[in-house]
Amino acid sequence: MGNKPHQSFDPSALAPWQGAAIILLDLDAFFAAVEQLDHPEWRGKPVIVGGSPDKRGVVSTCSYEARKFGVRSAMASARAAKLCPDAIWTPGNFPRYIELSNRVMQIMSDVSPRIQQVSIDEAFLDISPGRFVKDHPVMLAHTIRSKVAELGITCSIGLGTSKSVAKIASDMEKPDGLTVIYPGMEQAFLFPLPIRTMSGVGRQSEKRLNDFGIFTLGELANADEGVLKGIFGKNSTMMRNRCLGLNDSEVLSDDEVKSVSNEMTFSTDLREREEIKQSIEMISAKVGRRLRHKGLAGYTVSLKVRYEDLSFANVQHTLDRPVDDEHEFAPVLVELLDQVWEPGTGLRLIGVAVASFQERPEQLSLFGDDLTAGMGTAGKNAPAKTVGDKKQPRKKPKRALVEATDKVKNRFGEDAVGYGRELRFRERDTGTIAQKKDDYKDPLN
Ligand code: TTP
Ligand code: MG
Numbered sequence: 001m002g003n004k005p006h007q008s009f010d011p012s013a014l015a016p017w018q019g020a021a022i023i024l025l026d027l028d029a030f031f032a033a034v035e036q037l038d039h040p041e042w043r044g045k046p047v048i049v050g051g052s053p054d055k056r057g058v059v060s061t062c063s064y065e066a067r068k069f070g071v072r073s074a075m076a077s078a079r080a081a082k083l084c085p086d087a088i089w090t091p092g093n094f095p096r097y098i099e100l101s102n103r104v105m106q107i108m109s110d111v112s113p114r115i116q117q118v119s120i121d122e123a124f125l126d127i128s129p130g131r132f133v134k135d136h137p138v139m140l141a142h143t144i145r146s147k148v149a150e151l152g153i154t155c156s157i158g159l160g161t162s163k164s165v166a167k168i169a170s171d172m173e174k175p176d177g178l179t180v181i182y183p184g185m186e187q188a189f190l191f192p193l194p195i196r197t198m199s200g201v202g203r204q205s206e207k208r209l210n211d212f213g214i215f216t217l218g219e220l221a222n223a224d225e226g227v228l229k230g231i232f233g234k235n236s237t238m239m240r241n242r243c244l245g246l247n248d249s250e251v252l253s254d255d256e257v258k259s260v261s262n263e264m265t266f267s268t269d270l271r272e273r274e275e276i277k278q279s280i281e282m283i284s285a286k287v288g289r290r291l292r293h294k295g296l297a298g299y300t301v302s303l304k305v306r307y308e309d310l311s312f313a314n315v316q317h318t319l320d321r322p323v324d325d326e327h328e329f330a331p332v333l334v335e336l337l338d339q340v341w342e343p344g345t346g347l348r349l350i351g352v353a354v355a356s357f358q359e360r361p362e363q364l365s366l367f368g369d370d371l372t373a374g375m376g377t378a379g380k381n382a383p384a385k386t387v388g389d390k391k392q393p394r395k396k397p398k399r400a401l402v403e404a405t406d407k408v409k410n411r412f413g414e415d416a417v418g419y420g421r422e423l424r425f426r427e428r429d430t431g432t433i434a435q436k437k438d439d440y441k442d443p444l445n
Contacts, residue, residue, distance in 0.1 A: 011139045018183045020128045020247045021137035021159065024166035025108065025144065027101075027121035028154045028175035032063040034100050035090050037152040046071070046087040053081040053089075060092060064175055094297060095322060098357070100153060101295055107147045111140055116251045120295025124163055126251040138180055145178055161186060162247040168197050186245025191218030200239055205231050217243045260296060262286045263351030269308045270347045276337060281330045283352045288326035289406050296357050297322035303333045304351035305340050312349075313340040318356065329354065 027033065031049040036042045046066035051057015057077040062084075069084035080087070101120045109115050112133050114126035127133045127140050141159045148155045158169025160181040168190070169179040181189045195201045195209055198217055212227050214220050220228075221243035228236035241248045262283050270276050280303065291297060301323065302316035315336045323329045333352060341347065 011136050014136050014138050015182065017129055017137050020126070020131075020161045022161065022163055022166045022247075022251060023108075023125040023127055023137075023141055023144070024158045024163070024170040025104070025123055025125065025148075025155050026157075026170050026174075027104065027148075028156060029061055029063050029067075030101075030121040030153070031061045031092055031097055032066070033153040034093070034097055036063060037100075038093075038096065042088050046084050048077070048080055048084070048087045048089050049092045050077050050080070050089070051091070053077040062087070094324075098295065098297065098322075100151065103151055104148055104153075104155070107144060107151075111144060114251050114253055116253060117294065119293065124166065124251045141178055141180070160189075160245075162242070162245060163249055163251065164199060164242040165189065165245055167199060168193065171197075187218070187221070190243060190245055191216060191221065193217045195220050198239070198242060200232070200235065200242065259298070259353045259355035260287055260290050260294065261351060261353035262290070263304065263349055265306075265349045266347070270350075271344060273337075273343065276341065276347060276350070277334050279350050280333050280337065280352065281326065283350060284326035284330035284333060287352050287354055288324060288329070291324040291354055292406055296354075297324035298354040298357045299323075300354065300356040301329045301332055301336075302353045302355070303336050303340065304349070304353070305337075305347050306349035308346035308348055310348070315339045322357065323354065 032047045035047050035049060036045075042063075044065065045063070046069065047063040048059055048066050048071060049061050050059040055077075059071060059073055059075045059077055059080050061073050062071045062080070066080075066084050066087050069087075071080040071084050071087070077089075081089075097120060104121075105115065105117055105123060108123055108125045112125050112127050114132050115123055116125075117123040125144075127137050129135070129137065133140060137159055141157050145155060145157055154176040156170050156174045156177045156179075158166040158172070158179050158181070160166045160169050161183050165181050165186055169181050170177075172179040190198075193216060195215060195217060196203075196206050198220070201209070201220075208231050209215075209220065209223075209227075212223070214223055214227070221240055223240070225236070228240060232239045238248055264279065264283055266279075270279060299320075299322050300316055300318045302314060304312060304314045306312040317332055317336055319329070319332065330352075
């Protein structure tokens with residue numbers, strides 16, 4: 001990795017760029033690359049980040065040296081250990097990955113304010129000339145690539161006139177690649193590619209398209225309207241446009257994310273501790289999944305309740321390390337429940353939030369030297385009250401399960417995997433839960 005030249009060039013020699021210019025940047029072997037940066041003796045060697053092979057762990061990612069042996073993300077660690085017996089194993093250092101991720105996002109934001117982060121190591125950036133920036137897109141892509149390299153890790157960049165083209169292009173020259181699809185070249189680039197390359201074509205749609213003799217994006221772009229409708233439903237026109245290389249969706253800036261939360265209103269007030277506990281766990285699962293999707297982990301967890309008389313209370317707690325796994329933070333919230341709820345009281349709404357990403361909130365110093373001490377407000381519309389106990393997150397027992405569940409939900413929709421309790425509660429849920437009937441998922445939006 002990192003051995004491709006980042007050559008200097010004469011921007012005036014570049015052909016002019018007409019219209020939209022969108023980048024997709026994806027870091028190379030991200031977690032493993034950070035480990036190799038932090039452990040120089042691991043560079044050039046197979047490094048696997050993941051759970052222990054003895055404890056039925058899974059591979060999070062691995063260095064390109066390990067990929068030569070066939071090791072891949074999400075593979076059982078035991079299998080990876082067999083494929084690559086000499087690999088260096090590490091459980092990972094999530095706060096450090098977040099730190100590097102943030103630095104990369106900052107490099108991109110410095111170039112254009114229109115950034116959309118799609119995962120911990122991936123973001124779109126709108127660098128359309130005359131819109132958010134002045135310089136030539138190819139030059140800006142080179143600048144970003146060089147600045148990322150200065151951090152000690154590498155990225156692959158796709159540059160094109162739409163998000164789908166940029167996304168597909170970013171994968172073409174991995175690692176440390178820059179693939180530019182000039183305006184007007186979209187169809188020449190896309191049409192020969194297999195249909196699965198396109199975001200939104202899952203395994204099921206692929207099979208059904210194949211049954212109609214559609215194997216390439218060119219064939220998909222020119223497919224019969226009825227066939228596309230039958231497979232993609234209301235998304236059929238969008239899918240065709242994507243395959244035609246049309247710019248069908250904007251780069252949507254996430255506002256600076258301060259917290260990730262979810263709340264649910266119940267059609268019948270909850271009164272039993274057990275059902276309240278289960279609701280907290282269910283809502284926490286949604287928050288956890290969104291945190292992981294955004295690559296965020298926070299120190300502060302909070303619980304909000306609205307009572308049957310419509311008054312509300314909020315209680316929060318700061319942990320000694322950031323969390324993104326509901327199996328760790330939901331038990332803390334369940335403990336907090338007793339500060340805002342008495343048995344028999346009806347609850348109409350429950351909300352869960354995780355905040356204080358990475359850095360501990362400054363206010364903590366107000367509570368003395370013990371940085372692990374909690375803080376919070378509690379009680380029905382009560383004034384702030386300090387909670388001095390030391391609830392801390394549980395150890396992560398089920399990371400593999402959590403990530404496997406995320407993957408299935410990401411692909412098949414929120415309801416694809418339900419813990420037993422979620423299914424029992426669904427009928428009481430008047431909140432909105434996305435229902436996706438087919439395997440269509442749209443990471444481009
Ligand atoms: P990816 O960008 O999918 O993978 P990568 O950056 O390791 O490799 P590539 O060069 O192919 O882009 O994911 C980014 C990080 O997300 C990855 O470094 C580790 C984490 N991750 C998991 O923990 N589990 C997974 O199954 C995947 C796919 C990624
Ligand atoms: Mg990556």
